[in-house]
Amino acid sequence: MVDLLGRAGHLDQAVKFIESMPIKPDISIWSSLLRACGSHQNIELAEKVFQQLIKIDPINDAAYALISNIYAKAGRWDDVSWARKKLHELRVRKQPGCSLIEQNGVVHEFTAWDFSNPQSAEIYAMLDEIKGRLQKQDLVETSSHHSERLVVAFGLLNNPPRTPICVVNNL
Structure with a gap:
């Protein structure tokens, strides 16, 4: 609430x-x-x-x-x-931000500029496509490689069309 x-x-x-x-x-x-x-x-x-x-x-x-x-x-x-x-x-290290998505019972974790996922090439291609679509609508995209965007691109690639994508962030 x-x-x-x-x-x-x-x-x-x-x-x-x-x-x-x-x-x-x-x-x-x-x-x-x-x-x-x-x-x-x-x-x-x-x-x-x-x-x-x-x-x-x-x-x-x-x-x-x-x-x-x-x-x-x-x-x-x-x-x-x-x-x-x-x-x-306080000798505290800031925990790096990450975003997570569950796909077929498996949790996938992404950090900014993450290339560790086997689908990285497709994920970054999807981000480029999203960026292009935003530019055609005169919208400015500033965080294309943040972990949340990587999760959304992963979800778009792996979920059936029109399926909600649930992003969880550790921060």
């Missing part, structure tokens, strides 16, 4: 929902809200949510990465530097 409210931009309602929950919010709930704060550039709330996350897990690499990205999007470079330095001080 927090994720849905956050995606819709109803951050205040998401906070009220969290406050009214009969259970204590966990990392996944606070992370959902933090991602929504980033999407809707609510830095003030993002900082409060970040504090909740590091209370639960002081060395949560994803929390530091998310707050760093929020600061970067806002052009707050001193704060970006602070978040990265803090990760370094």
